[in-house]
Amino acid sequence: MGLSIVTYDAPVLRAVSRPVRRINRTVQQLIDEMIELMRGEQGIGLAAPQVGELRRVIVVEAEKGPVGMVNPRIRERVGSVTALEGCLSLPGILAEVTRAEKVRVEYLDREGRRSWLDADGLLARAVQHEVDHLNGILITDRALSLIALGVGEGDGRCE
Numbered sequence: 538m539g540l541s542i543v544t545y546d547a548p549v550l551r552a553v554s555r556p557v558r559r560i561n562r563t564v565q566q567l568i569d570e571m572i573e574l575m576r577g578e579q580g581i582g583l584a585a586p587q588v589g590e591l592r593r594v595i596v597v598e599a600e601k602g603p604v605g606m607v608n609p610r611i612r613e614r615v616g617s618v619t620a621l622e623g624c625l626s627l628p629g630i631l632a633e634v635t636r637a638e639k640v641r642v643e644y645l646d647r648e649g650r651r652s653w654l655d656a657d658g659l660l661a662r663a664v665q666h667e668v669d670h671l672n673g674i675l676i677t678d679r680a681l682s683l684i685a686l687g688v689g690e691g692d693g694r695c696e
């Protein structure tokens with residue numbers, strides 16, 4: 538368990554991740570360790586570039602437990618909602634970001650099965666946030682406004 542979260546201006550956060558061609562033990566282990574790290578940080582989502590891996594892998598905390606998604610693609614977006622959002626790679630910053638209210642995301646699960654998830658609320662926001670990471674996009678790029686927090690502040694709902 539050697540993963541740690543890269544932050545701020547690390548170049549890996551600005552790169553575009555490459556698709557996973559085959560889901561092997563290495564990818565499954567990455568998913569498992571990312572879930573562990575996300576939970577340890579009390580986050581609701583994490584993307585592979587945030588741990589220095591430029592692969593299209595994300596994990597999100599869904600109602601029924603954590604979900605690992607390989608090669609996720611947002612297939613439908615409905616509505617629009619603006620809210621404050623944090624990022625585990627940008628500690629101390631909250632950004633006001635407009636996202637789709639609901640999304641349908643297509644992905645391969647941990648075993649390589651084609652899967653779909655219909656998400657709304659915080660989960661929909663987390664999925665969109667994590668897919669942005671795979672494309673090198675950060676909340677500061679989408680921010681309508683930014684809030685800088687003092688050390689130790691924040692609501693702990695970061696992605």
Ligand code: ZN
Pocket residue numbers: 623624625626666670696
């Ligand atoms: Zn983030």
